[in-house]
Structures are given as structure tokens and as C-alpha cells.
Amino acid sequence: MSSGPGADSAPAPNTHDDARTTSLKPKGGTFSSLKVRNYRLFATGQVVSNTGTWMQRIAQDWLVLSLTGSSAAVGITTALQFLPMLLFGLYGGVIADRYPKRRLLLITQLAMGLTGLALAVLTLSGHVQVWHVYLTAFALGLVTVVDNPVRQAFVVEMVGPADLRNAVSLNSANFQSARLVGPAIAGVLITAVGSGWAFLLNGLSYAAPLAGLLMMRTSELHEVEQAPRGKGQLREGLRYVAGRPDLIWPIVLVGFIGTFGFNFPIWLTAFVNDVFHAGAGTYGLLNTLMAAGSLIGALLAARRGTSRLRLLVGAAALFGLLEITAALAPTFWVFAALLVPIGMFGLTINVTANSSVQLATDQAMRGRVMSLFMMVFMGGTPLGAPLVGWVTDVYGARVGFLAGGVVSVLAASAIGFTLARAGGLRLRIDLRRGRRHVAFVPREPVPRKEELAATV
Incomplete structure (x- = not known):
């Protein structure tokens, strides 16, 4: 790893056994990972940039809807942002396993900030067109190909395997805390001065994670094995996952959920615009309610000592049933209230799958396995979002939301019985x-x- 401020006075490097070592026990407490200085710096920077990210997401969705009047166009924007993950996601994992992760994160965080600033300039100058939003969404997706697996795999270097599950949960809590604030700020900005200022603040927010990464004591990072350059590393990673039922079936499940069950930008914009006939402020409120549920789910996950696959399957089934119920909700406030448990169980799916897959994976394979995990979870969106957007446009918001819930329930049921059968x-x-x-x-x-x- 490259050196950073404070590295000279830090203690000797940490070493540990493989993250699957069962004797390692968490230190205890919901916020135990925050005792680690490097992780505190990382988490502080992330909460700032995550707030900006949520501001941009809300502003971007609303800008596309304003420019086109189409839920399908919102789906296309979402699809373009995740298409690079589907096409190139595994290559991001190879890069994550080969190179120092902190150095890679400095590059990706800077690039993400620049995409936000570019969209801000276009919007504030009055020249923005929908294809500009498509292009910046695709560019952000390209950066995410590397950023996601690197960021996921970097967590264990900061906190070690004993606190990995807690840190993954706190990362999600961090992201969802920002989701509580970001949509609310975005709703006010869009109504008062327009979407461009949300994009500008998002671009500037990346200064915080860059500062946090530069301030880390690199000698306090846990040493991990880096994969040497070589041929066939993609195939090696795929063979590794294919031979592990405890890896492949959770990844398949989150693939179905991510492709068909997590299309909330499409559904919520459609419900706000076509069912409830409201504006950007209501859209921000609905996202905030879902974020509140997600934050509750993240904090509960941080206290949980294990990440059993039965919890993953059960959360996925309940998540789908709640989506079906929300699709049929008779009033706005019933719909809004259901978003809280939907957010809670959606977050439980993400944290449980993420931590169980990481803890079951060898160090040298973690980048490739997590890139496959993120490719399936996020990369399915380019396939699911346009289809879900079309269904929502043609048959209405309720049918679109209902279909996503049905697919989630069926996937959870099928994979739950498959895992049970494989486990005897x-x-x-x-x-x-x-x-x-x-x-x-x-x-x-x-x-x-x-x-x-x-x-x-």
C-alpha cells in the first residue's frame, strides 16, 4: 500500500488468518468497527459523499422525468448507470485483487466527483438534454465497475475479519443515513433552485472521502494477499464460485432481487406522478421513509452476530410480500408506511448476502467474488429496469410494483428449497x-x- 499522513508513527502492520477463520469473534457492540481509526476516517468521508450521491440520484430521476415525461426513460437512465457493471464487472474484480485498494479508491472517488461536476455545469448552464444525463450515468457506471469491488474488499483491510460483519452493516447504515438527508435536501433544492445545484454539491462532496483516504495510516491496514498478474484469472474466479453452493446460491438470489425487486426509482416516480399526482417533495419524502427503514435494518444487522442463509432467504420472501402489499395499498399513507419495512428487509438482504459471501471467500479471491456479487446484484438492472419501466408505463405503477414483488417471492422460495436440499x-x-x-x-x-x- 502507498504511504499516507501519519504512517511513520503508526504501529507495525497487522496480519491475520483467512477471513473464514471461525475462532475470530467480533469485539462486540453496534459500533465496534468505529474504534478503528482508519475505518472512522473512511466512514466519515463516505457519509458526506453518500449524502451527495442520494441528492444526485433524486435530482437525476426527476430531471429525466421532467425532460421526457416517461418512466421508461428513468429506467433507461438507471440501466445505463449499471450496464458497465454487467459488461465489465468481473474485470473490476481482477483489478481489485491485483492492485493496492486504497490507491484505486483515490482514483475512483476523484472520477466520480468529476462526473457530478460535469452534469452540474450542463444543467446550470441550461444546456442539459436527456442524452447528457444518459452519458454521465454511463460514465459513472464505468467508474463503479472498479470502485464497488475495491470498496467492498477494502473493508476487511481496515477492520480485520473479526469486525467485518459489523463494518459491512455500518457501511449500509452510513449509506442509509445519508439517504435520510440527501433526498430531503434534493427535494428542497429542486423546488427552490433546480436540479443543477444538487449535482454541484454531489461533485464537491467527494472531497471528503479523498481527504479520509489520504489521512489513513497505511501501516495499520491489515495485510491481505494480492493476486499476481496472470492469465485465466476471470475463469479461475468463476470456477471458484461455481464449486461453492454457499456462494453461488446467495449470489443468484440477490441477482433476482436486484434485477426485478429493487427498481424503486421507476416505481416511486410513477406512483408520485401518476397515482398520487404529487411533486418532487413527495418523491423525496418516500425515499426518506424507505431510507429510515433501511437504517433500522442496518443497525439491527450491526448488532447481529451471524449472517445465516436462512435469514437471507426469509428476508427476501418478506421483502417480496411487502412489495405486493404496497402495490395494492389503497391510500398514500398506507403506501408510504409500507416503504419503511420494505427498506428494512431490503437492507437485511444486502447486508446478510454481502457479509456471508465475504466471510466465506478466500483472501486472494475476494475482489473477484465481490465483483461477481456486485455484477449480479447491480448489473441485472440494465436487463430489469427497461422491462420494469415498460410494464409500468403500459400497465401502470401498481402492476409494475406487483410484478417485482412476485418475482422476489418466487426467487426466495425456489432458492430457499435449493439451499435446504443442498444442505441435507x-x-x-x-x-x-x-x-x-x-x-x-x-x-x-x-x-x-x-x-x-x-x-x-
Whole structure:
């Protein structure tokens, strides 16, 4: 790793065993990771830039809707932002495994700030057109190809494997805290002075994570194995995941959820515009309510000691059922209230899948595995968003939202039974009082399946 301020006076480098070591126990407490100086710097910078990111997301969605009047156009914008992840996501993982992650993050955070400033100049000058938004969304997506797996894999270098699950949860809490503030600020700015100022503040917000990265003591980072340059590293990563049911099935599940269940920019703009006939302030309110639920989910996840796959499957099923219920909500306030638990269970899916996959992955493979995870989770959006946008335009907001919930429930059910079968488990239903009514129990003692059964 490259040196940074304060590195000379720092203690010797940390080393640790592979992150899958089961003897490592978290230090305890919801905010235990914040005891690590480098992680505090990282988290402080991220909350500032995340606030700017949410401001830009809201302003971008509303700008596209204002320019085109089409939910499908909002879907295209979202798709273009995530298309690079689908096309090039695995290459980002190879880069993350080869090069120092802090150095890569300095580059990606600077590039992200520049895309926000470019869109701000176009909008404030009055020259913005919808293709400009498409282009900047695609450029941001290209940077994200590298930034996402690097940022995910960098967490364990800052806090070590014992606090990894806690740090992943706090990252999500950080992101959702910003989501509480960003949409509200964006709604005020859009109404008062226009979208351009939200883009400008987002671009400037990246100064905070850049400063945090530069202030880190690099000698306090935990050493991790870096993959040497070589041929066939993409195929090696895919073979590694393909041979691990405890990795591949959670990734498949979040792929379905990310592709069809997380299209909230499309659904919420459509509900606000076509069902409730409101404006940007209401759109910001709905995003804030969902963020409140997500923040609750993140803090609960930070206190949780394990990331079992049954929690992932159960959260995905409840998430889909809540989406179906919200799609049929008779009034605005019922719809708005349901967004809180939707946000909570959506965040639980993300944190549980992320931490369980990271903890089950060897150090030298973590960048490639997390790039595949993010490629499937986010890269499915270019496939799902235009389709969901078309369904929403043609059949209405309620049908579009309902379809996303149905797909999420079906995916959770199918993969839940697949994981149970692979782990040698069967579903037991016991309706007697005082008993656990629904549970997975061992089908038969099969030694090779014991490890997977323990994770389920």
C-alpha cells in the first residue's frame, strides 16, 4: 500500500488468518468497527459523499422525468448507470485483487466527483438534454465497475475479519443515513433552485472521502494477499464460485432481487406522478421513509452476530410480500408506511448476502467474488429496469410494483428449497402450541453437507 499522513508513527502492520477463520469473534457492540481509526476516517468521508450521491440520484430521476415525461426513460437512465457493471464487472474484480485498494479508491472517488461536476455545469448552464444525463450515468457506471469491488474488499483491510460483519452493516447504515438527508435536501433544492445545484454539491462532496483516504495510516491496514498478474484469472474466479453452493446460491438470489425487486426509482416516480399526482417533495419524502427503514435494518444487522442463509432467504420472501402489499395499498399513507419495512428487509438482504459471501471467500479471491456479487446484484438492472419501466408505463405503477414483488417471492422460495436440499435439510411444519411452527431440520446425516447446513 502507498504511504499516507501519519504512517511513520503508526504501529507495525497487522496480519491475520483467512477471513473464514471461525475462532475470530467480533469485539462486540453496534459500533465496534468505529474504534478503528482508519475505518472512522473512511466512514466519515463516505457519509458526506453518500449524502451527495442520494441528492444526485433524486435530482437525476426527476430531471429525466421532467425532460421526457416517461418512466421508461428513468429506467433507461438507471440501466445505463449499471450496464458497465454487467459488461465489465468481473474485470473490476481482477483489478481489485491485483492492485493496492486504497490507491484505486483515490482514483475512483476523484472520477466520480468529476462526473457530478460535469452534469452540474450542463444543467446550470441550461444546456442539459436527456442524452447528457444518459452519458454521465454511463460514465459513472464505468467508474463503479472498479470502485464497488475495491470498496467492498477494502473493508476487511481496515477492520480485520473479526469486525467485518459489523463494518459491512455500518457501511449500509452510513449509506442509509445519508439517504435520510440527501433526498430531503434534493427535494428542497429542486423546488427552490433546480436540479443543477444538487449535482454541484454531489461533485464537491467527494472531497471528503479523498481527504479520509489520504489521512489513513497505511501501516495499520491489515495485510491481505494480492493476486499476481496472470492469465485465466476471470475463469479461475468463476470456477471458484461455481464449486461453492454457499456462494453461488446467495449470489443468484440477490441477482433476482436486484434485477426485478429493487427498481424503486421507476416505481416511486410513477406512483408520485401518476397515482398520487404529487411533486418532487413527495418523491423525496418516500425515499426518506424507505431510507429510515433501511437504517433500522442496518443497525439491527450491526448488532447481529451471524449472517445465516436462512435469514437471507426469509428476508427476501418478506421483502417480496411487502412489495405486493404496497402495490395494492389503497391510500398514500398506507403506501408510504409500507416503504419503511420494505427498506428494512431490503437492507437485511444486502447486508446478510454481502457479509456471508465475504466471510466465506478466500483472501486472494475476494475482489473477484465481490465483483461477481456486485455484477449480479447491480448489473441485472440494465436487463430489469427497461422491462420494469415498460410494464409500468403500459400497465401502470401498481402492476409494475406487483410484478417485482412476485418475482422476489418466487426467487426466495425456489432458492430457499435449493439451499435446504443442498444442505441435507427438509422443511418441517409443526402447528402444536409451544413448538417452532416452521423450521428446516436435517434430512439425514451426510458429512459432506454439514458445512453448508451450518450456514443455512
